[in-house]
Amino acid sequence: MNFKSEMNEKKLYIDSELDRFIPAESEYPQIIFKAMRYSVFAGGKRVRPIILLASCELFGGDVDKAVPFACAMEMIHTYSLIHDDLPAIDNDNFRRGRLTNHKAFGENIAILAGDALLSHAFEVMSKAVADNPEPALAKAMYTIANGAGVNGMLTGQVVDVISDGKKLNKETLDFIHINKTAAMIQASFKAGAYIGGGTQEDAEKLSMAGCKIGMAFQIQDDILDVTGSFEELGKPVFSDERNQKTTYVTLIGLDKSKEKVKTLSDEAIDILKNYGDKAGFLIELTKKLIDRKK
């Protein structure tokens, strides 16, 4: 199967399982299920769950066993976007060309829809673990909880929020990128490795690859803000400069930022290459994620 078909197949599988895991809009009280589904089915690329499934397959694991964890990963990602967009945090009115959750459903429902997705992610995972008490599944769940919480994404978001409008040093910027973005990419690789039957060493290696990919992805975001066009990105360019936001580009310049992306990307691919031909899909995905124009 070629890369594009495999991406598409995985995305469709994840979408159909998300649809199965999240209660229908017709259930009572409808508004919360509408709000959860509005943001989960808003056109996300499913990068994290696809990585989790592919990482599981890298070790010959069964994707059916991994899919509740992959879907939980997407629910957690979506909750974080809904809460980030709230008036008290980023105060964004649009995401992916649609009204943000609180603009569509009101701030109270948006707060609760985020809470609901975070809770539901753990309900889905803990059900999978309770139904199949394989140690690897419990480890995968812990890995994801760890990536999402105060040792990961949540803390990155806190530092991002309290840094608003301040000039940052590279250490703080790295802290934000590593936690806010990379932690969940790492967790996707690592959880997938556990479920697939990889060793602790495999899980750590893939986690390291995930960290490099997450960092490269985020720096590429900073680069696109100055090199991309509104048409390509679907959002205003030079927004970081206007908002006086510290980015890799403002800290070390455009050329060095591009070099950094290249180095991180090469290092991540080198780790993946250790797994031979089976890693082809993940290597291709890494390239697509980093060499993107939007």
Added chain:
Amino acid sequence: MNFKSEMNEKKLYIDSELDRFIPAESEYPQIIFKAMRYSVFAGGKRVRPIILLASCELFGGDVDKAVPFACAMEMIHTYSLIHDDLPAIDNDNFRRGRLTNHKAFGENIAILAGDALLSHAFEVMSKAVADNPEPALAKAMYTIANGAGVNGMLTGQVVDVISDGKKLNKETLDFIHINKTAAMIQASFKAGAYIGGGTQEDAEKLSMAGCKIGMAFQIQDDILDVTGSFEELGKPVFSDERNQKTTYVTLIGLDKSKEKVKTLSDEAIDILKNYGDKAGFLIELTKKLIDRKK
């Protein structure tokens, strides 16, 4: 040991374990750990975690194995209070005589502190499950996730929010009480039973007792609003009437509400009595919870 000493001993144990599970205020970024701790250590009675520990002991289980789940229960309870108090939801400035979390730390940090406590609850539980792959622990975690999420507390909160200012029928009021309040009491009993080594039937029986206790507790709240005094409650009385809030008292009157509390309480105690003398502590606790003046 008498009831009061046993309550106190359990509360101290839970407090010291919560202190151990939640990162210190000195850790980076300090503000989130300060905000989490501000609300967790705001003088809560630890009712849910105490029930969980006592329910575990009822089956001869080890409280050390149950305590991560008990603490997680309190973290989830606290997250729900922080988010309930937010300007977009109940807009409360005070809780237990202190500023609410968003009044003390700002709305952005309060949203994230709630998210952090919910995430951390699941991180603590999933670590316990990963460290000890006993099926009972995974079942306990699923029970708690289920009680907190879209099949429990969260949905109760949603219906409460969308019912604001509306006249409710008894069915809707019961839905709110069963989900918003009783679901987490039920989960405490049920999770404790699993961890302690109770059978599925035991877990279901205790869950039923928990549902009745949760309902009685909530109706007692409605009663105290019209029979209590400001001094006893530490909050304004007749607030439900002023806010034109539908309560058991407005729906079926004071006398019938008192009868209902008595019936529910008796039924719950009858279930607990099946476990003989060992259930003495839980029976006493049930009485204290329901026959309270504040």
